[in-house]
Every structure is written in C-alpha cells, then in structure tokens.
Amino acid sequence: MTHPEEAGRQLASVARLLMLLAAALGLVVVVVVTQLYWPAHPAAPVAVADEATEGPPPPGSYHRPAFAAPDPALIPRTATGREIRYGRELVAHTARYLGPNGLVGAYTNGLNCQNCHLQAGTQGFANNYLAVAATYPKLRARSGTVEGIEKRVADCMERSLNGRAVPDNSREMRAIVAYIKWLGQDIPKGRKVHGTGFMKLPYLDRAADPQIGRAVFAAKCQSCHGPGGQGKKMADGREYQYPPLWGPDSYNDGAGLFRVSNFAKYVKAAMPYGATFDHPQLTNKQAWDVAAFVNSQPRPHLPTPKDWPDIRKKPVDHPFGPYADAFSERQHKFGPYQPIEDAHPQPAKAN
Numbered sequence: 001m002t003h004p005e006e007a008g009r010q011l012a013s014v015a016r017l018l019m020l021l022a023a024a025l026g027l028v029v030v031v032v033v034t035q036l037y038w039p040a041h042p043a044a045p046v047a048v049a050d051e052a053t054e055g056p057p058p059p060g061s062y063h064r065p066a067f068a069a070p071d072p073a074l075i076p077r078t079a080t081g082r083e084i085r086y087g088r089e090l091v092a093h094t095a096r097y098l099g100p101n102g103l104v105g106a107y108t109n110g111l112n113c114q115n116c117h118l119q120a121g122t123q124g125f126a127n128n129y130l131a132v133a134a135t136y137p138k139l140r141a142r143s144g145t146v147e148g149i150e151k152r153v154a155d156c157m158e159r160s161l162n163g164r165a166v167p168d169n170s171r172e173m174r175a176i177v178a179y180i181k182w183l184g185q186d187i188p189k190g191r192k193v194h195g196t197g198f199m200k201l202p203y204l205d206r207a208a209d210p211q212i213g214r215a216v217f218a219a220k221c222q223s224c225h226g227p228g229g230q231g232k233k234m235a236d237g238r239e240y241q242y243p244p245l246w247g248p249d250s251y252n253d254g255a256g257l258f259r260v261s262n263f264a265k266y267v268k269a270a271m272p273y274g275a276t277f278d279h280p281q282l283t284n285k286q287a288w289d290v291a292a293f294v295n296s297q298p299r300p301h302l303p304t305p306k307d308w309p310d311i312r313k314k315p316v317d318h319p320f321g322p323y324a325d326a327f328s329e330r331q332h333k334f335g336p337y338q339p340i341e342d343a344h345p346q347p348a349k350a351n
C-alpha cells in the first residue's frame with residue numbers, strides 16, 4: 001500500500017510533468033505559427049543609393065556601391081513566399097520549366113532569364129529587376145502603350161527567349177511577377193536606383209566594327225561561348241552552361257540585346273563572366289566592337305510591324321527603318337551615333 005503522503009507527492013509530480021508538457025506544447029505551437037505566418041527574419045532595410053539625391057556617378061566611375069537586393073533567405077514562409085520562390089526558380093532555371101523539354105511546357109528557346117539578368121536579376125548594371133516594381137506600369141515607346149510587368153516579361157519570352165509567352169494568369173507568370181515585385185518592394189515608386197538597367201557607355205567617334213569585334217570575340221568570349229557562338233549545354237541537356245550568342249537558339253532580332261548599344265553596355269558590366277560594373281574586363285571599344293560582331297551573325301527573325309508606332313521615338317541605334325532622319329540603317333545599327341543624335345528633331349538617345 002502506498003502511504004497517502006507518498007501518493008500526494010506522486011500526484012504533485014505528475015501534475016508538474018503535465019504542466020511542463022503543456023508549456024512545451026505551447027512553445028511548439030507558437031514557433032510553428034510564427035514560422036508559417038511571419039518571415040524568418042524581420043525585413044532588413046535595403047541600402048538604396050538614390051540617383052536623385054546623390055546625383056549621377058562621376059564620369060567613368062562606378063565605384064559607389066550599388067543598392068543591395070533583398071536576401072532570398074528573407075522571402076516569407078507563407079503561400080505568397082512559396083510563389084515568390086517559384087518565381088525566382090523560374091528566372092534562374094527557365095529552360096528546366098519552359099524550354100524545349102520543359103517540365104511545364106515548351107514555351108521558350110532554352111535560355112534562362114538569368115543568362116541575361118544575372119544572379120536572378122539582382123546584379124548591379126547586369127540588367128537587374130530592382131526598379132521594375134517601382135516603374136511599371138509605364139508607357140513604353142517601343143509599343144506605344146502602357147505596359148504592366150506581365151507584358152514586359154512576355155516581351156522577353158517572345159524576343160529574348162524567342163518563344164511564346166505563358167498566359168498572364170498562369171501559375172508561372174504570377175510567380176515571376178511576384179518575385180519581381182518582392183525584389184523591388186523597398187524602392188519608392190518612380191525612384192531611379194543606382195545599379196539598375198545598364199551602365200552608361202560613351203559613344204565611339206567611329207562606327208562599331210564587326211571585324212575588330214571578331215578578334216575580341218576570339219580572344220575574350222569564344223573559350224566559353226564556343227567558336228561558332230553556339231554555347232554549351234549542361235549535362236542534363238535542358239539548360240546551358242554557356243548560352244549561345246547567335247544561331248537558332250539565341251535571342252531574335254526583335255530583342256533588346258539586338259541593339260548594339262544594349263549589348264555593349266551589358267557586356268561592359270558583365271562579360272567575360274565574372275566581370276562587374278566596377279571591375280569591367282573590356283575596354284569601351286572592345287565592348288562596342290564585339291557587340292557589332294555578335295549582332296552581325298545570323299539569328300531568328302521576329303517580324304515586329306507594330307513596334308515604334310512613333311518613329312521619332314526610335315533609339316538612335318534601332319537597326320530597322322523607317323527613320324525620322326536620312327541616316328542609313330547601317331549607320332543606325334553600328335554608328336557613329338553622335339551625328340544622328342545631333343541631327344534628331346527629338347532627343348532619341350541610345351543611352
């Protein structure tokens with residue numbers, strides 16, 4: 001028989017145990033709930049270097065730090081967070097989902113968005129997405145219409161990825177847009193942020209030269225992109241380790257990179273792979289000349305009869321007429337651009 005005092009003590013310790021268990025359970029519930037509904041860390045402020053308040057960077061100097069993109073570890077652990085993460089995955093590995101053998105469907109040519117929008121659209125002056133949420137919807141002169149983010153993404157799918165766009169209401173489009181909005185969440189509407197878009201590159205006082213560019217390509221690009229510019233696939237056969245620069249699997253002639261100025265500015269800040277805007281590896285001349293060479297090679301054609309409804313708004317280096325001036329298509333494509341800009345009734349800078 002147990003002594004009544006003994007029994008009392010046993011009862012008390014059972015009660016203590018139960019209370020401890022309840023407390024532990026409570027703790028577990030709190031942790032689970034906060035992980036599910038709140039981000040892993042409070043959103044860190046993004047360091048934004050603002051062109052408007054700091055003035056343009058001094059000529060030739062890009063040593064000011066660009067804005068910092070938010071850390072992907074801060075993507076919230078919510079349903080929206082899952083969508084944002086899927087968007088990031090689609091940007092980084094587009095071909096796996098949307099390429100010729102894509103898991104979702106065959107929409108695009110095998111390039112990844114990230115091939116051109118480096119580090120999932122976050123690298124400074126490598127075509128990043130930070131300003132998109134703050135600047136769209138916007139009136140674009142190329143289409144003459146107000147475009148939302150979906151239309152801009154669809155444009156790159158049809159042109160840069162030479163394919164067809166996923167529908168606006170598809171899971172994939174919604175995810176990409178959610179990711180782009182998340183990246184730009186802390187950038188005030190309408191603000192220009194140092195490091196977005198492309199870096200400025202002064203015009204040459206001569207035409208960009210495809211023949212000189214061929215030698216630049218052989219010396220600086222061919223080791224990765226291949227002697228025929230065809231690139232190199234990864235072992236899985238879905239994505240490129242080194243994306244093609246021309247030929248049937250490259251961007252078409254309606255794409256942004258087909259403009260010599262865009263290509264030159266991109267490679268100045270991003271190529272050979274490892275280059276950055278503050279540690280470029282090409283001289284300005286090399287950037288312009290290699291752009292002229294690559295954009296003289298064969299690539300898919302996209303008829304774009306509706307582009308530039310107001311021809312006076314065409315950028316100086318738009319390679320297809322008609323133009324609001326008397327300069328040839330060749331000069332528009334390769335330069336020299338300054339005389340065109342000077343003669344223009346409206347400022348249509350390539351910069």
Ligand code: HEC
Nearest residue numbers: 111112113115116132152153156157160161251256257262
């Ligand atoms: C072959 C290179 C290339 C690929 C691949 C590419 N893009 Fe682009 N993208 C560009 C260039 C170049 C521009 C800027 C063009 C211009 O302003 O004329 C651009 C612009 C954009 C913009 C607007 C940026 C801004 O600040 O206004 C968005 C958004 C965008 N791309 C999304 C995407 C998405 C999403 C994908 C993948 C589905 C993609 N792009 C694939 C080259 C590419």
Ligand code: HEC
Nearest residue numbers: 114115116220221224241242243244245267271272273290
């Ligand atoms: C060390 C290897 C390497 C070298 C050298 C190199 N690239 Fe690239 N390039 C890459 C990689 C890798 C990518 C894709 C980046 C990514 O997906 O993150 C790329 C992407 C590109 C893109 C955008 C995607 C496309 O296919 O249109 C262009 C344009 C480009 N490179 C041009 C050049 C030019 C021009 C040179 C020479 C001046 C050059 N690259 C030298 C590795 C290289």
